[in-house]
Amino acid sequence: MLNLKDVSITFNEETPDEKRALQSVDLELKKGEFVTVIGSNGAGKSTLMNVVSGSLIPDVGEVMIDDKHVVHLPEYKRASFIGRVFQDPMAGTAPSMTIEENLAMAYSRDKKRKLIPGVTKKRREMYREYLESLNLGLEDRLNARVGLLSGGERQALSLLMATFTEPHILMLDEHTAALDPSRAELITEITADVVKKFELTTLMVTHNMQQALDLGDRLIMMDKGQIIFDVSGEEKQELTIKNLLDEFHRIRGKQIESDRAVLG
């Protein structure tokens, strides 16, 4: 479904600020696979997301979605088959427009926008049904401006908008990080539900290790622009935070030793 081959990108090349954000990254996601991505700040998680979404073009390497080369497809065109939820709950919705208008805009994501009304009686019923699945009572507030909703409600709406058109790829960028614990848990639950319901191929970045372990059927760890750890299936089910940290130190420890060998 999603295929990254030998993707590299370097910022500020040949300056003291040079940063090799991604170094020959290979990644393949099968259809319906739910992958969580962890790693410290500057590990290259966001760069990876931006390369897939199209807001960054890699220096070298191939990005393929459904066996189509998409490297030179601009962000807005790729967006017709990629659903995204951002970290900032304010980023995924238009505050001065109503809930139903926001849903209407998400509805036309994978279609050509035409000069026909975005909200019709028939569509309003459909939007209402989708909103009911969130259990937040938003279905009774179709004409409320989104700016009036709380952060948690807005993020739930963003998640619904990103998923109900069943995109080929769903990308979640630390989408619970800015919420309080109970809201974060709610959004995590909704995430698990919709991904399962629509069988979405999902790439989720998180800083929360427990969340990375609980959600999804595959986990990758990034560091210094590389994928250093990749587990799936039963092995992932049995993983604990302690295992994960040990694994990190084992891999990186080796690296430090080998660096020492080179420098020595």
Add this chain to the structure above:
Amino acid sequence: MLISLFGAFESGAIYALMALGVYLSFRILHFPDLTVDGSFVTGAGVAGVAIVGGMSPILATLLGAFAGFIAGCITGVLHTKGKINALLAGILMMIALYSINLRLMGQPTVSMLNESTLFTQIQSWWVASGFDAFFNNIVLSLGAERFSGTWLVFSVMIILTLMVKVFLDYFLKTEVGLALRATGDNQKMIRSLSANTDGLIIIGIGISNGLVALSGALIGQYGGFANVNMGIGMIVIGLASVIIGEALFGKRTIIIATLAVIGGAIVYRIVVTMALRVDFLDSGDMKLITAVLVIAALVAPRMIQARKEKKRRLQKKAELLQRKEGEVHSA
């Protein structure tokens, strides 16, 4: 007095089209577009030259509007593709248009006084229809002084302006229109929903300036001339109309907001007309009057709101005090 007030209604209804254009760029796209000062003249100039050249007034008016649309699209391209700051892109287009307008017109002023314009063409039909007598009788029966002017311009313009308003209301509710509004509201979000934001900005600023130029073309025919300087300060007048309208009539929904903008344009003309009748003010003071009006429209609603809030708090405080006293007494 009545005649000059009536003139304010007429020109207000024409300027309302310009104000709707400014509303589209300023409020919907959040794009402070100064192209307006130039594209207003472009509309008037192109229509004027075309009419003098013998083109039918309707086609000439549409041609003027189209020229404004192109000018707006160029501003949009400068901003989106050239990555030029919105304000600067508009200013650059505005000064470029000054020279372009002069070239198009060939001279600083194009007179249409002896030409057949949109209004003179409709007049013959209008006179035959007898609407004037009908409306004048109504005015007379309302107890006003005898009024013998023609209702032609006002009626035609109100109908045209309302048609544009209804079209705009509908457009902003379509799939494309929703994406356009979101482009002004949250660009990152609508791009992630697969909308070409650059294209929407270009088209949006184009339509905005198309409306401005349409208004210019009609003002030119109404006054009988197009002048290369007639657009100076037009953006401020447009903003004044939008802000006054929103302050007076509200902006809760698109339908209310566009109606408010039309109302604001007419109110602005009326206030200016009244102000100019004050003895110590002359036409040179018009810009100052405009500035004061806009400031008042911006500040007054906030002050009224603050006073209401204060009153509400005081009331709550008094209630609380009363309740406490009651508890003391009962104890």
